[in-house]
Amino acid sequence: MMRNNPLVGLDQKLVSGREYVGASRIDGPLVYMRNTHPVGYGELVECMDSAGIRRTGQVLDTSDSVVVVQLFEGTSGLTLPGTRMRFMGEPLTLDVSEQMLGRVMNGLGHPRDGAALPKGEEELDVNGLPVNPTAREYPRDFIQTGISVIDGLTTLIQGQKLPIFSGNGLPHNQLAAQIARQAKVRGGKSDFAVVFAAMGVKYDVARFFIDSFEETGVLDNVALFLSLADDPSIERTITPRTALTLAEHLAFNKGKQVLVILTDMTNYCESLREISTLRGEIPSRKGYPGYLYSNLAELYERSGKITGRDGSITQLPILTMPNDDIGHPIPDLTGYITEGQIVFDREMYGRGIYPPVNGLPSLSRLMKDGIGEGMTRADHPHLANQLFASYSHVKDVRNLASVIGEEELTSLDHQYMEFGDFFERKFVSQAFTEDRSIEETLDLGWKALGHLPAEELQRVTDQELEEHYGR
C-alpha cells in the first residue's frame, strides 16, 4: 500500500523505507514507537531484536506522534535501542494451503515441527471479512455425533457454532475428541477436515488430542495450531484467527466440511483482558474490555455455510467457566453469540455420568430445522420436547423428595424418579467409545418415557404414542 504523504520530519533512526531502530517504551507485549511515518491501523509489523530473532506484531493504535505495536511472540529480550521495527504496510496475513492438514503450527501459522511449510495457495487476511447475511445459507444438515444427549436433545447441525461450557477437571476434551471422531453426515458429503486451535492449554491436553486423532487415523486431515500454556499469552489472541482463516479456505475454497475445535476460549479472553488493562482502557464487567462481545463475535461468526459453495464450518469452542459460573462474562457473552450451548454439570460427573451434559440449560438453536421427518425421524421434535419437559419435572420431584423423604412421594412422583434415573443412567450416559445411531438414541428416549403414564405425555401426539410408547 503506497502512501502519497511525503515522509518529512522523520527521526534519524529511520533505517530504510519503513524500518526503524529504537523503541521509546516497552510494556508487556506492547512496544511504543515515536516519530514514524504515517502507519496504518492494523498494519503488520516485523520486529527484530539485537540478537536477530524475528517476531511478528500488529499496530493497535496509531497517531502522528506515537504508534503502539503488539508483538504476538512477546517482548522478552528486547531492548529500547536495539529494537528494529519494520512496518509492512499491509494487514497480517496467512499463506493458506491444503497441505497444512496433518501439520502442527504455532498460533501465527509457523511450523512447530521444524519442517518448512508448503507454498501457500492464497494469502488471506487473518481477520477475515464479515459474511454478507444475504449470502449465508441456513444450516440444516444434521450431524450424527453418536452421543445420545447431543443427537437427541441438542442436535448439532453442519455449520453451527455450538460451544461446550465446562469447568476445570470435567471431561470436555474427551467429549470434543469423541465428537471429532464420530461425527458424520448421513448420506451426505464426507470430505471432512478438522482444524484444531489450542490457546494456553497444557501440553498434555494437546497431546491427548493428537493421540486421539492418530488412533482413529484422521491425523492427516487435521491442522493443529498450538499456542500452549508456556507460549507468550499474547499469541493466543491471534491463534483462533489464524485457525479460522485456514478453515475458511478449506471450507469455502476447497469444499470441505470443516470442524473447528477452539480450546480454551477462557484463556483467549484473559489475554485480551491483559492487553486491554495494559493499555489503560476502561473496563466493563470483571475487568474485561467493553469490546469483548464484538471481539468474540468476530470469531464465532466465522462459521456457517455460504450459498453456492460446498463446504461448511462447524465450530466447537470449549470454555471452562471460571468457578463453574455460567453468568461469568465469558460464557455469558459466548451464549449470546453462539447457536446454543452444551452445558456440563459437575454434580452429574460426580455421580459417574459421562458425558455429564445437563440437558436443561443445554440448547441447540438450529435443531428445529434439522430434525424430524426426512432428516432424523418424524417423532424426534416432539420426543425431545417431551423429554425436556418431563426431565425438568424430575428436578422438582427430587427437591421435594429431599424435603419430605422419598417414601412420602405419590406414586406418580415415584414414576418420575424412575424415569429420571433411567434417563441419566441409560440415555445420557454412554461410553467414550460408544457410537449410537440416531434411531437407537430415539428408541432409548421412548424407553425412558415408558416409565411414565401416557396421560403425562402431552407434548407428543396420540399417533406417536401408539407407534412408539411402551415398545
Add this chain to the structure above:
Amino acid sequence: MQVRIVGQVKRVNGPVITVKGITDAMMMELVNVGEQKLVGELVKLSGNEAVVQVYEDATGIAPGDNVYGTGMPLSVELGPGLIGTIYDGIQRPLEELKEACGDYIRRGINRPSVNRSKIWRFEPVIAAGQEIGPGMVIGTVLETERVVHKILVPPGLPGMKQKARVVSVAPAGSYTVEHIVCTLDIQGAEVPLSMLQRWPIRIPRPVAERKSLRVPLITGQRVIDMLFPLAKGGTVAIPGGFGTGKTMTQHAIARWCDADIIVYIGCGERGNEMTDVLREFPHLIDPRTGRSLMERTILIANTSNMPVSAREASIYTGITLAEYYRDQGFHVAIMADSTSRWAEALRELSGRMEEMPAEEGFPAYLPTRVAEFYERAGYMKTLSGKEGSVTVIGAVSPPGGDFSEPVTQHTKRFVRCFWGLDRALASARHYPAISWLDSYSEYVDEVSAWWDQKSDGMWRKSRTEIMELLQKEVRLQQIVKLVGPDALPDSQNFILEVCTLFKTAFLQQNAFDDVDRYSTVEKQMRMLEVILTYWHLGSAAISKGVTMVKIRRMKVVQEIARMRLTVPNDDISELDRIALRLERSLSQLGGIYDEK
C-alpha cells in the same frame, strides 16, 4: 459526492478516529475517511480537532489521510422500494452489495439505498394550483400488493413554513424514484420534488399531535394478548438471558402481529438468524391478507461481526424508516433485537473516546439515549391528518440474565410494558417463556374497552380471574415444596390443577405448529372461557364432594389440554362442543352427589 476536505487523520483507535485541522465541519456531519472513503460520522468537535466514528473496519487508515465532508448529517433515503429489502446498519442494501463484491462485505463500497432504475406507477392525488402543506400526500405508488405507498411533501423544506402552491404535478404514469413528480412554489422559488427524499436518522420526524393509545396490537400470542397486552403506539421491553427465547418471541410477533409494516432490526445478533428470516418470510402467508409476509417487512441486519459503530446507528435507521411509513398513515411495529448490543456499542465507542464511565462502564448519557429512542414510538395524528403509529418492541439481553443491570433498569423506566423471560420456563421448554409473575403491562386499562367490546365485556373479568389464580398458585406451590401435594385439601389442589392446565393448554404456544403458532382473538377468548368453566364447575363439584382425581381423569380434560393444537383458527365451533362435553361430564360426576 462533492470533494471538500475537512481535515486530516491524527489518530486511529479502532472505529474512533481523531481528526486535526478542522475548518468548517459540523457536528453529526457524514464524512468519508481516507482514499477508501470509509463512511463515518463526526461526533465531537473541539478547537480544530474532531472525533469521527467510522462505520467500517478502520484497518489501513493512517495519520495524515484526508477526511472528506459531505455537508449533511447521516441520513436515510426514503421512497418506494424500501419494503422487502434487507439493509445493513447504515442502510446499504445487502443484496446489491453482494452483487457488487461477492459473499463478503468489503470496505468502502456503497450503493444507493433505494433502487434508482426501478419503475413505479405513480398516481397523483393533487392538481396544479392547489395549496399543500408539509407531510401531505402528493400521490400514491403501489409498492407491494398490500402497501399503497404515499409520496409526501418532505417536512422541513427550507423556507416552507405553511402551505405552498403546487406549480405542476406529473400525470399518472411510470417513473423512477428520481423523476420530478411535483413542483412547489415556496416563497416565489420553484422547488422540484421527486419520489425520493432523505431524513437525518437522529431527528424524529414531525407529527401533528400525539394521541392516546386505545387499540391493542394483536400478536396472536395468547400470553401477550390476554395477559400482558401491548397497545399500538406503545413500547415494550423483552429481557431475557441467552436461550430464553427473545429472538423467537420477536420473530413470532413479526410474523403474526396485525401491524401494516414491520421493521425488523437485527442489531449485533447472529448472521444465521437473519438468514432464517430472509429464507422464511417470503414463504409465510399473512393470515389477514393472504399475502407473503415479506411484502410488509423491512429488514436491517447488522450482525455481531459487522462494525460496532454501524450497530449503534442501526437502531436509528430502523426507527426513521418506521416513522416514514407512520407518516403515510400505517401502523408500524419495529423490533429491535437486541437493544443491549446497541447500548454496548455506545459503551465501546464511549470508552474509545475516553469518556468518564458511569455504571458498569456505560456512558452517563445511556438513559437519555434509551429514552430518546423509546419516545419515538407513539400513536400519532400525522401532518396529513391521518392516524398512524409506531410500536417499539425492544429485546434486552441482560448479562447473566440479571435484570438489575443498567440497560434493563434504564429501559424499564421508559417502557410501559415488560415481558420478562424466565430461564426456568425456557429450560422446561415452556415457550414463550414469558413469566406471568415478573411481567406487567400498563396498557391493560387503555385497551380493555377495545377488548371488552370484542368479548361482551368478558376480557377484563376473565383476565383478572386467571391472574388471581396464578398468584394463589405461587403461594400454594411454596407449601407443596415443603410438605408435598397430599397435604392440601382438594379445593386447593384443584387450583394447582387448573393453573397447570392453563399453562400447558393456553400459555404455551408452539411456534412451529401450523395451527398453534397463531391464535385469533376469538379463539383466545373462547379457550380462556373453557378453562375458566373448568375452574368454576370443577370447584363447584369438589365442594359437593367429588374427588379431584375423578375430575382429572375425565376424558374431556385431555381434549382441553390439546385444544390449542387441534382446533383450527377459522372454525372454533369445536371449542363450544368441548365446553358442552365438559359441562356434561362434570354434571354427571356431581349428579351422584346431588341424589344423596
